[in-house]
Amino acid sequence: MTISPVKKQKLPDSVVDRLLEVVRSGQFNTGDRLPSERVLAVQLGVSRASLRDALTRLEMLGVLEVRQGDGTFVCSPEGRTLSLPFQGLLRSLPQTAQDLLEFRRILEPEAAALAAERATPAQIASLQACLRQQHVTAAQGLRLSQDDIAFHTLIAQMVGNTVILRVLETLQQVMQDLRSRTLPGQYPEITLREHTRILAAIGNRSPVEARQAMADHLETVVRTAVETPSTSSKGAYDA
Numbered sequence: 399m400t401i402s403p404v405k406k407q408k409l410p411d412s413v414v415d416r417l418l419e420v421v422r423s424g425q426f427n428t429g430d431r432l433p434s435e436r437v438l439a440v441q442l443g444v445s446r447a448s449l450r451d452a453l454t455r456l457e458m459l460g461v462l463e464v465r466q467g468d469g470t471f472v473c474s475p476e477g478r479t480l481s482l483p484f485q486g487l488l489r490s491l492p493q494t495a496q497d498l499l500e501f502r503r504i505l506e507p508e509a510a511a512l513a514a515e516r517a518t519p520a521q522i523a524s525l526q527a528c529l530r531q532q533h534v535t536a537a538q539g540l541r542l543s544q545d546d547i548a549f550h551t552l553i554a555q556m557v558g559n560t561v562i563l564r565v566l567e568t569l570q571q572v573m574q575d576l577r578s579r580t581l582p583g584q585y586p587e588i589t590l591r592e593h594t595r596i597l598a599a600i601g602n603r604s605p606v607e608a609r610q611a612m613a614d615h616l617e618t619v620v621r622t623a624v625e626t627p628s629t630s631s632k633g634a635y636d637a
């Protein structure tokens with residue numbers, strides 16, 4: 399039996415880890431500005447390019463916000479999503495998009511059912527506002543991706559379960575990255591119709607209908623994704 403030596407960790411990952419330590423050390427609060435890129439690169443002992451790569455990845459995770467010409471600010475020390483290693487694992491899997499969809503089909507119908515039981519009136523109002531925004535976005539001929547992520551995230555928030563929320567947010571983020579790379583276009587009218595049905599079920603406090611509506615929605619997503627080759631210009635469907 400041969401055991402290969404431990405691979406040296408890629409530098410960008412270690413810069414990300416070190417930056418996360420700095421942000422979470424307690425020296426910085428939400429809204430604080432980090433030292434300039436030049437100063438940070440010197441303090442961390444890395445190149446400006448490695449630092450920028452790490453800043454971009456932490457921005458994607460919602461930990462930092464880079465405002466051009468103004469500096470880098472702390473958004474949320476914990477970030478929106480699960481750890482980079484978990485995201486890295488998902489990204490490295492073959493067939494990731496289909497595997498992610500399958501996992502969402504297991505998780506999200508139950509989340510929708512719990513949301514129907516637990517959502518506050520304010521949360522339902524937020525979901526209605528989100529759906530209205532989707533109509534505006536679709537009418538402008540723009541992709542629904544961001545609004546779609548917001549819609550599913552709001553439902554995950556309604557559950558009031560931190561684990562479910564973090565896992566779903568992370569899956570959404572990874573799916574969004576995959577989708578924007580591989581799947582052009584969409585079928586907005588189908589998305590809007592199915593989202594409307596999900597919202598109605600949650601608003602009516604019907605866990606059974608919410609579970610079914612979400613299951614049907616994700617089923618459509620799977621079917622459409624399979625039918626749509628990545629090279630096709632016909633378009634894919636936002637989940």
Ligand SMILES: [Zn+2]
Nearest residue numbers: 546550636637
């Ligand atoms: Zn959706």
